[in-house]
Amino acid sequence: MKHFLSLAFLLFPFCAQAASVQDYVRARLNNPVLNGAWWGGLAAYADGTRQEIFSVSPDMRLAPASTLKLLTSAAALETFGPHHRFQTRLYADRQPDAQGVLKGSLYLRGDGDPTLGSKRVTGGETWQAVAQKWAKAVKQAGITRVEGNIYADVSAFEGPSIPPKVNWENIGNYYAAPASPLCFNDNSFKIHFKPQPFSGKPAEVASTDPQVPELELKSFVTADGKNKRDNSYAYGAPHQYQMEIYGTIPTNFTGFTIQAALPDPALFAAGALHNALREEGIAVGGRAQTLQTEPDYAPMNLLHTYSSPELKDIVLIVNKRSFNLYAEMLLRQLALHAGQKGSVQNGLAELEKFLTKNKLADRGGAVLYDGSGLSRDNMLTPRTLVNTLAFMAQSPNFKYYYESLATPDDRGDLLLLRYFLKPKHRVQDVRVKGGTIDGVKAVAGYTHDKDGRIIAFAFMANNLASKDEALFRIHEDIIKRLLSLPEGN
Template identity: 80%
Template sequence: MKYFYLLIFLFFPLFSGAQNLQTYVQARLQHPVLNGAWWGGYAAYDNAEIFSVQADARFTPASTLKLLTTAAALEILGPHHRFQTRLYAQHRPDERGVLNGNLYLQGGADPTLGSTRVTGGETWQDVAARWARAVKRAGITRVEGSIIADESAFEGPSIPNKVNWENIGNYYAAPASPLCFNDNSFEIHFKPQPRADKPAEVEKTVPQVPGLTLKSFVTTDGKTKKDNAYAYGAPNQYEMEIYGTIPTNFMGFSIKAALPNPAQFAAEALHNALRAEGIAVGGRPLAEQTAPDYTEMQLLDTYESPELKDIVVIVNKRSFNLYAEMLLRNLALHAGKKGSVQNGLNELYAFLKKNHLADEKTAVLYDGSGLSRDNMLTPKTLVNTLLFMAKSPNFPYYYNSLATPDDRGDLLLLRRFLKPKKKVQEVRVKGGTIDGVKALAGYTHDKDGRIIAFALMANNLASKDEALFRIHEDIIKHLLALPEQTKNNRPF
């Protein structure tokens, strides 16, 4: 039977000019990698369907869900939107320079605060030093009160409810906070260990996280170069455990984990930066959920993020979950609501309904990043969103936020486009991969330059066999070759 499948795959493209692309796609789906799995796909021009396979069925989208979140953010907030974080002094200093009160960091839900992931961003050390200089310029020589991180813009769980336990504690599931700092993550460095099956001892964390204790159950693996270590720790939990394996190494090895309380860490960073400027602080750094009255306070500094259009590039090309979750909550803040997961989802649903892209039956959502397996989208919903954005004034920003097949940021999901490298720039993709799920959605252009939107989604996969990627590549190559080629005019 496997030789029959091989013959189909080798010779079917030769005669695709005589066949409907719908038939071609369905033939490719007979591959053994999809045995027992669930696959749906849809491709369309703005005004015409190209092929449809279970296009109205619901699938776990993984990170292709970010296409919806970023579309809504660009349309609602605008591509040039900047997030602001403000620093206040509770009172003016007295004649000796003493502030008889607190300093407040008002969290403005900037995903990028203290991060250099986005062009124009600054390190957390530079941001903290900037705040300290602002305090010094205000004539403050001593703070009798505390440094308080105001987290009141958000409410509810800092991690979406359906994210699984294995992910919580790791940088890619870092908790959202109105005061994100250093991408809400830190590095765990292990001591060198060149021998396999030995304990991996923690050497240090970068940066140091006050109050954090780590217990490592990690061992070394001499057969792989992959990081298979996972940090386990809930938000606000300062005792973390690490399990799994790391490669044997002579120089040490590091992984990233989630900060237990990013706002607390931001307050501590400012506390240390003030000490470096010779400014003493009487109270200890705190994170609080209740907002003070800022109307009579002295504004010392307003820190602005890079523009949203540049943040969206990191969300889609790098598939960065934290930024996606922060954008979801910002949809709620823009609507005058608290920045909770549910309020953000309500605004996303409203955007989808208003523009006739989806309803509760075609989009069942629990987060803004796709990290939960319980999210469900139809292939048609993804394509509807892509086609809607293709007509938007914000389309250039949206289109350029997606990866090309040779962009390592989206895990090189279309590796064979590089062998040989052809028409790479004619394809833009957003991939999605979690256990048992591989999805791909984006744009191609046909031979006449007309734009095509597509979504290819596989669920319940039993293995990590990359044969599915080859199927997806072949479907996209046929889309690139439209109008249909003849057997004497093979595009690849």
């Protein structure tokens, strides 16, 4: 009896504290912004105890938007390790003759490096620099002329290059760029509009960067003097070179730039090598092509191996900058690692195995269609997100996972907590991953209580009728309450 009383005495402060937080959260949810909407949330200590602090519908399946990236990036770090580098290899199918003529072809073997030809990640290089390295490697091999073709081998992936549940409105834009075993320049290009200072007038396309061969652009965009944001959308499916642009851009005197998805990134990469070879004085008799069936590389000559930045730096862009393409590429990498083709379905199967093996999702706790959260049909429970965060808090890779999340004063990840800085309050103790798509606002991450104990949390709202940012303030207030624990300390 004595021991029972002692235990009860020790638990009483925590139980009272948890009840207090629970009541506080429920009171904050009594806000008109949530009328007719669904909200689920959970917070628990992530120090190994998984002691719950509050829960509101923690097992309700909700669209997670980009908080889904927390699962994909966790699986990638645990599967490959933070220092893993992805590689792209360049082959010649035979030796050149005495005059340096390659009476054969060159092959770019795509193995799914998300960052090839991109400066977005620390340590990355521009697509022009990568193509130049390839061309110099050909020259150093003594090749003065290539009689055959330049093949971009895309056989490592199969199936749709864009997850099937992604909205048509998003396809064609850079944030829904198609995945490819040979990503190049983030699989996107810039569209520059001519200056248009008059509201309601057409916005004409001036140029693209880079130039995309055979691309046909039609602009139906108008300038809007009242809207200061880009509200234009490029419409075009993968491998489709006729694209149309609709919507509005702000009125301007200097021109305006948007980004769209490359129709065929692998073909563009092969074409870039073709052009770089000519700049090195190496003639090419054939043309750039994509190759769907893997050739036999065993007898070929390896001319160059290009390595990506480390995975930890890629994951930082996935989470802190919420970059969809890299998340989708990492999903496919999970499939390649398992000896499968890099498809959406194979990647999702491996992600599900990761969740099941580590007991992160109950049955039905994760219904997924992509690795980035771009589909409105994805469903996660707050518990699955918190379980994943708590699991990673005990992982040897936690440092890299934690640092990949945004701080409240980070200009990435949609500035979800920008008012948290007024006044600036323990910003260093909060890390978040946000998610926002139509009717969805979610945030998940870590905070620390006053004793330094780490807390994992996930807040998810669905079926929101407006873009009212009052919900962000509610989420900030709950995080501040978590920071104040333990109460009375």
